[in-house]
Amino acid sequence: MKSPKTNAMRHLDQAGIDFEARTYEYDENDLSGLKAARTLNLPPDMIYKTLVAHGDRTGYLVCCIAVNREVDLKALAALSGDKRVDMIPVKDLLPLTGYLRGGCSPVGMKRQWPTFLDERALLQEKIAVSAGQRGCQMILTPGDLIRITGARTGSISRQSAD
Numbered sequence: 001m002k003s004p005k006t007n008a009m010r011h012l013d014q015a016g017i018d019f020e021a022r023t024y025e026y027d028e029n030d031l032s033g034l035k036a037a038r039t040l041n042l043p044p045d046m047i048y049k050t051l052v053a054h055g056d057r058t059g060y061l062v063c064c065i066a067v068n069r070e071v072d073l074k075a076l077a078a079l080s081g082d083k084r085v086d087m088i089p090v091k092d093l094l095p096l097t098g099y100l101r102g103g104c105s106p107v108g109m110k111r112q113w114p115t116f117l118d119e120r121a122l123l124q125e126k127i128a129v130s131a132g133q134r135g136c137q138m139i140l141t142p143g144d145l146i147r148i149t150g151a152r153t154g155s156i157s158r159q160s161a162d
Contacts, residue, residue, distance in 0.1 A: 007098075008108040008132035012140070015148050019140040022128070026102065026135040033067025036137065040128070044068035047128045047137065048121060050104040052093060055082030058114055060096060064106050064129060064145070065118040069157035079116055079154040098132075105132035106149050115151040117142065122153060 012019050024039040037044045048064040051071055055061055058080050065071055077085040090101050098110040106115055106129055121127050121142040128137040129145065145151065 006105070006108070006132040006136060008105040008130070009138060011108040012138065012144075012148060017140060017144045017148055019138045019144070021131055022137045022139060024135050024137075036128075037067060040137065042128060045120065046124055046126070048118075050099075050106045050130055052088050052097060052104070052113070053085045054088055055080050056084045057082045060088070060113045061085070062106050062109070062113045062115040062149075063118070063156055064115070064121070064151070065157040066120060068160055069118070069120075070160045072156055072158045075154065075158075076116060076156045079152065079156060080114060099130075100134065103130050103132060103134040103136070105130040105138070106145065106151070107138070108132055112150070115149040116156055117146060117149075117151040117153050118157045119153045119155050120157065121145070 022040055033047050033049045037047045045066045047067045049067050051063050053061055061080055063076055073085050093101055126139050127142055128139045131138045
């Protein structure tokens with residue numbers, strides 16, 4: 001499958017950031033990052049999902065955590081300077097970010113929201129994040145993701161209950 005050139009990829013190109021695009025057949029009924037990891041034959045702790053939340057003080061914010069983990073909302077609130085952080089309803093994702101669920105990238109959103117990257121990403125040489133389209137991932141260094149998004153790092157995830 002030929003890789004499309006997405007808005008997120010154009011942002012990386014404009015910033016001079018090297019990345020590898022990988023496409024895969026996604027299943028409309030299973031948009032999980034774990035399915036993407038299996039399909040791309042990559043370890044789950046290398047693939048990062050992009051989540052959008054709303055803080056009581058900061059407003060909208062973005063966080064990226066490994067697909068085999070879940071966001072720790074209390075830790076995210078503390079790192080972002082909020083007392084409370086809640087996930088946004090899925091119906092609000094497209095109008096806020098320009099991206100669909102299962103294809104939300106931290107790069108190239110309609111507006112650049114404060115971004116937080118789980119510090120576990122720094123243990124990886126490279127990580128994959130959505131390229132802004134379902135079935136397409138961008139592989140880049142955590143440092144480059146931090147540079148393009150202005151992300152702050154911290155411990156914002158915990159072991160998934162699954």
